[in-house]
Amino acid sequence: MNDSDTTTYRATIGLEVHIQLDTASKLFCGCSTSFGAEPNTHVCPVCLGYPGAMPCLNEEAVRLTVRMGMMVGSEISRYSKWDRKSYFYPDMPKNYQISQYDRPLCVGGAVELGEGASARTVRLVRIHLEEDVGKSMHFDTTSGVDFNRAGTPLMEVVTEPDMESPQEAYDFLQALKRIASYAGVSQCNLEEGNLRCDVNCSVRPAGRERLGTKTEIKNMNTFRGVFAALEHEIARQTDVLNSGAEVGQETRRWDPDAGATFPMRTKEEAHDYRYFPEPDLMPVVLAPEQVDAWRATLPEAPDARRRRLESQYGLPAYDAGVLAGERALADYFEAAAQASDNPKAVSNWVMTEVLRTVAESGCAVGELRVTPEALAGLVRLIDGKRINTTTAKEVFAILCAHGGDPAAIVEERGLAQVSDSGAIEALVEQAMAEHPKSVSDFRSGKSAAAKFLVGQVMRLSRGKADPQLVARLLDSKLSGEKEA
Amino acid sequence: MESISQMTVADALDALEGGACRSEELVDALLRKIDAVDGVLGAYVSVDREGAREAARAADRARAAGDRRPLLGVPIAVKDVLNVRGQPCSCASRILHGYVSPYDATAVARLREAGAVFLGRTNMDEFAMGSTNENSSVGLTRNPWDTDCVPGGSSGGSAAAVAAGEALAALGSDTGGSIRLPASFCGCVGLKPTYGRVSRYGLVAFASSLDQVGPLTRTVRDAALLFACIAGRDPLDATSLDAPVPPACAGLTEDLKGTTLGLPAEYFVDGMDEDVRRSVMQAVACCQDLGAEVREVSLPHTRYAVATYYVIAPAEASANLARFDGVRYGFRAEGAADPIDMYGKTRAAGFGPEVKRRIILGTYVLSSGYYDAYYLSAQKVRTLIRRDFEEVFAECDALLAPACPSAAYRIGERVDDPLRMYLGDICTVTANLAGICGLSVPCGLTGSGLPVGLQILGPALEEPKILRVGHAYERARGPFGPPPALDGIRRKTAQTQ
Numbered sequence: 018m019n020d021s022d023t024t025t026y027r028a029t030i031g032l033e034v035h036i037q038l039d040t041a042s043k044l045f046c047g048c049s050t051s052f053g054a055e056p057n058t059h060v061c062p063v064c065l066g067y068p069g070a071m072p073c074l075n076e077e078a079v080r081l082t083v084r085m086g087m088m089v090g091s092e093i094s095r096y097s098k099w100d101r102k103s104y105f106y107p108d109m110p111k112n113y114q115i116s117q118y119d120r121p122l123c124v125g126g127a128v129e130l131g132e133g134a135s136a137r138t139v140r141l142v143r144i145h146l147e148e149d150v151g152k153s154m155h156f157d158t159t160s161g162v163d164f165n166r167a168g169t170p171l172m173e174v175v176t177e178p179d180m181e182s183p184q185e186a187y188d189f190l191q192a193l194k195r196i197a198s199y200a201g202v203s204q205c206n207l208e209e210g211n212l213r214c215d216v217n218c219s220v221r222p223a224g225r226e227r228l229g230t231k232t233e234i235k236n237m238n239t240f241r242g243v244f245a246a247l248e249h250e251i252a253r254q255t256d257v258l259n260s261g262a263e264v265g266q267e268t269r270r271w272d273p274d275a276g277a278t279f280p281m282r283t284k285e286e287a288h289d290y291r292y293f294p295e296p297d298l299m300p301v302v303l304a305p306e307q308v309d310a311w312r313a314t315l316p317e318a319p320d321a322r323r324r325r326l327e328s329q330y331g332l333p334a335y336d337a338g339v340l341a342g343e344r345a346l347a348d349y350f351e352a353a354a355q356a357s358d359n360p361k362a363v364s365n366w367v368m369t370e371v372l373r374t375v376a377e378s379g380c381a382v383g384e385l386r387v388t389p390e391a392l393a394g395l396v397r398l399i400d401g402k403r404i405n406t407t408t409a410k411e412v413f414a415i416l417c418a419h420g421g422d423p424a425a426i427v428e429e430r431g432l433a434q435v436s437d438s439g440a441i442e443a444l445v446e447q448a449m450a451e452h453p454k455s456v457s458d459f460r461s462g463k464s465a466a467a468k469f470l471v472g473q474v475m476r477l478s479r480g481k482a483d484p485q486l487v488a489r490l491l492d493s494k495l496s497g498e499k500e501a
Numbered sequence: 502m503e504s505i506s507q508m509t510v511a512d513a514l515d516a517l518e519g520g521a522c523r524s525e526e527l528v529d530a531l532l533r534k535i536d537a538v539d540g541v542l543g544a545y546v547s548v549d550r551e552g553a554r555e556a557a558r559a560a561d562r563a564r565a566a567g568d569r570r571p572l573l574g575v576p577i578a579v580k581d582v583l584n585v586r587g588q589p590c591s592c593a594s595r596i597l598h599g600y601v602s603p604y605d606a607t608a609v610a611r612l613r614e615a616g617a618v619f620l621g622r623t624n625m626d627e628f629a630m631g632s633t634n635e636n637s638s639v640g641l642t643r644n645p646w647d648t649d650c651v652p653g654g655s656s657g658g659s660a661a662a663v664a665a666g667e668a669l670a671a672l673g674s675d676t677g678g679s680i681r682l683p684a685s686f687c688g689c690v691g692l693k694p695t696y697g698r699v700s701r702y703g704l705v706a707f708a709s710s711l712d713q714v715g716p717l718t719r720t721v722r723d724a725a726l727l728f729a730c731i732a733g734r735d736p737l738d739a740t741s742l743d744a745p746v747p748p749a750c751a752g753l754t755e756d757l758k759g760t761t762l763g764l765p766a767e768y769f770v771d772g773m774d775e776d777v778r779r780s781v782m783q784a785v786a787c788c789q790d791l792g793a794e795v796r797e798v799s800l801p802h803t804r805y806a807v808a809t810y811y812v813i814a815p816a817e818a819s820a821n822l823a824r825f826d827g828v829r830y831g832f833r834a835e836g837a838a839d840p841i842d843m844y845g846k847t848r849a850a851g852f853g854p855e856v857k858r859r860i861i862l863g864t865y866v867l868s869s870g871y872y873d874a875y876y877l878s879a880q881k882v883r884t885l886i887r888r889d890f891e892e893v894f895a896e897c898d899a900l901l902a903p904a905c906p907s908a909a910y911r912i913g914e915r916v917d918d919p920l921r922m923y924l925g926d927i928c929t930v931t932a933n934l935a936g937i938c939g940l941s942v943p944c945g946l947t948g949s950g951l952p953v954g955l956q957i958l959g960p961a962l963e964e965p966k967i968l969r970v971g972h973a974y975e976r977a978r979g980p981f982g983p984p985p986a987l988d989g990i991r992r993k994t995a996q997t998q
Binding site: 062065066067068069070071072073074101103105106107110111112113162289291292293296297298299 | 583584590592597600602603604606701702703704705706708709710736737738739740816817819820823824825826828829830840841844864867868869872876
């Protein structure tokens with residue numbers, strides 16, 4: 018080969034993301050969508066594909082899909098319809114899936130990634146609605162199928178091939194998840210398989226316009242997995258091209274243990290789905306008034322909210338990014354910030370103590386016993402020097418455990434900061450008397466000894482002393498006596 | 502008990518209400534009739550003796566307690582294509598062997614609610630695919646008028662049972678003529694309602710955009726009675742129509758004054774049986790005598806109807822029948838190496854040749870690259886056929902035509918010639934393609950003593966119009982049946998026992 022080793026390659030990536038909608042019942046029957054039930058307990062003649070059973074549309078799923086489309090700026094179809102996609106598989110009750118072929122609910126749209134120089138727009142082809150299949154289970158000598166998931170509503174978001182790196186694909190998935198979560202259209206629980214995607218990827222020499230032959234990696238269910246699979250697949254395709262061979266158009270499977278993709282057996286691919294209009298369902302015709310009414314209930318998009326948090330509350334970009342990452346967190350922050358005149362302090366508390374508590378307790382932000390108003394009150398107590406930071410953390414812990422009003426807690430438990438210089442002076446003297454070695458260390462130039470003495474004074478005040486006052490008084494005592 | 506088994510539903514309701522007989526007696530008489538003739542006729546796939554007796558006794562107690570539901574205690578047979586809770590539903594196919602319905606079809610549930618007693622399940626062409634009942638995995642059904650002839654299909658068991666007095670009435674399904682054709686061959690009344698008029702929920706789908714559930718009865722009035730019970734919007738069938746259902750016998754009159762009837766030239770095809778033409782034209786003359794104005798009309802796209810039908814119906818069937826794979830219910834072939842192998846073996850052994858032919862045909866026309874040429878074109882022609890009807894119904898209340906260009910075929914006559922068999926559907930498939938309603942009413946006998954059916958076609962949702970025409974004609978025509986051949990069957994059965 019000539020100079021192939023020095024050729025640089027560009028990857029092109031497109032995604033098909035399946036997002037499970039947050040509906041109480043399935044797409045075409047009344048069975049529950051709840052996760053984790055005994056196998057085949059949330060089933061009926063419709064979702065089991067029994068002879069004669071017919072689908073009956075869950076309109077909530079249409080509303081949620083349209084809502085997602087509005088969040089990403091899709092055109093909402095006034096007329097869309099259902100089609101049958103035929104293929105045989107044991108987890109597929111009817112051996113056809115009710116999906117949307119040429120008239121999806123949402124057309125176009127885009128998701129913005131990053132800011133400034135690294136900003137990128139990922140255009141969407143469409144968002145359509147379809148039913149999920151069951152889950153095959155394999156035992157020692159037999160196999161079974163759990164149909165609890167069969168018929169669960171999924172929306173499929175199809176992107177243009179607008180991503181060029183595993184990181185962009187990863188960022189896109191994060192952004193999409195954030196939007197779906199903001200809009201309340203999905204619980205976005207990855208462990209329960211709420212988000213799954215197929216990854217299309219091709220590689221071509223830099224500077225060549227025509228895209229390379231793509232492969233499709235099926236059924237990815239973690240974002241990290243998508244990242245790793247793409248890294249591997251891009252490297253694999255690059256090697257193939259470098260060796261002078263051609264990339265074959267095929268469907269591949271990611272094996273996380275092997276850290277590699279493998280071709281799927283031909284039986285599992287190369288389908289002719291034989292789409293045709295579903296005769297058991299009427300087309301979905303959305304009245305403009307209906308669409309307008311739905312649009313009126315849309316939440317602010319995550320990006321817009323991030324920008325607004327920056328400008329409205331004067332937050333650093335980092336804070337705004339963290340807070341806007343989850344709608345409930347941003348809601349919590351804003352509720353607290355509006356009850357406070359120190360949004361940055363509130364932001365610090367939310368990003369540290371509140372997030373830690375959420376992580377440790379496992380409960381949602383909205384379920385915390387410490388209300389946003391209580392957090393604002395706590396910040397006010399600190400700013401008013403009623404309590405110091407150490408005490409504030411103690412009060413926060415009490416609020417988390419029991420709820421309540423921080424000022425009342427400080428009052429009841431006598432936690433108010435001691436700012437009386439006479440009282441503190443006495444404690445300073447006591448500390449110096451108890452630790453003469455530290456005093457002499459300081460006087461011999463070891464300034465670190467002062468920190469130890471501040472700590473001792475704080476201990477004697479049981480944390481209530483104003484630490485700045487302690488430091489000042491100690492400093493003047495130590496220096497004064499040295500001079501003296 | 503001959504009199505009981507030849508009763509109409511209306512007679513039976515009078516007798517039950519007047520105390521002349523009990524529902525249990527009706528059921529017993531019908532069971533005796535089934536014992537006497539069904540060994541030869543094969544109209545039933547299964548008979549629920551104990552269930553029917555029990556339901557009849559319950560109905561008798563309810564009536565004594567003042568219950569006046571519209572079909573209380575009336576024994577009815579149900580084509581094996583409709584789910585009845587707790588009963589097998591095989592569609593006369595091996596592939597559903599062992600399947601027991603966990604639920605009632607809506608039409609069945611509504612009859613149950615109206616008080617009907619379910620006698621048993623009637624034989625049919627496998628998955629309703631056929632015009633003769635010869636495509637049944639449990640054996641063919643014979644025509645009560647001539648046991649060497651077919652009863653028509655695919656609701657042949659329902660038609661034969663009603664004609665032979667093995668049931669007072671029956672439910673059937675009609676995808677391309679499967680109610681009207683056997684009604685015509687067996688000399689009974691068959692109504693195919695407007696598409697969407699009767700819920701398809703629980704009807705095992707053949708071709709979803711064409712299928713309709715309807716009654717087979719001895720009189721038009723009975724058809725109206727059953728229709729009124731089963732029709733109407735059902736939330737479980739998204740394609741069911743949200744239109745009011747008029748009372749059962751609204752508008753049934755003795756004359757046809759003020760009615761305009763069209764005679765579509767295309768339905769009187771070259772090569773049609775002369776006896777059929779004569780009987781139908783006599784019926785037309787009779788309608789004129791009753792005061793109807795008759796005019797010739799044209800439905801020019803009729804000649805494409807059979808081809809259109811045999812693209813659309815198999816296409817939908819190929820998807821509808823995909824679920825029969827041996828995974829969840831019914832028959833599963835042994836010794837498969839993997840799921841794909843299991844599908845192949847199960848479906849190869851589970852489906853009969855006509856069903857396979859249509860699945861393959863349907864799979865072909867939906868294949869990538871062929872969809873536009875076949876399925877899409879067929880849908881366009883379908884629109885043209887629908888427009889033909891809209892145009893003639895602008896000037897006619899209903900149309901008169903034969904239900905089939907011939908009377909019942911001889912058994913085996915057309916089994917090896919599917920194309921010729923399909924052409925027998927020429928007079929019936931159009932109503933399904935256009936979604937309109939149609940009725941077949943006996944209008945005479947051929948020289949060899951086989952019944953001929955007069956078909957009355959009406960606009961969508963205008964069942965009362967065609968029932969009115971059928972009823973007035975039927976009254977003027979006078980009594981029809983029972984089939985004389987029944988005596989011979991009984992003698993033959995007695996000898997062999």
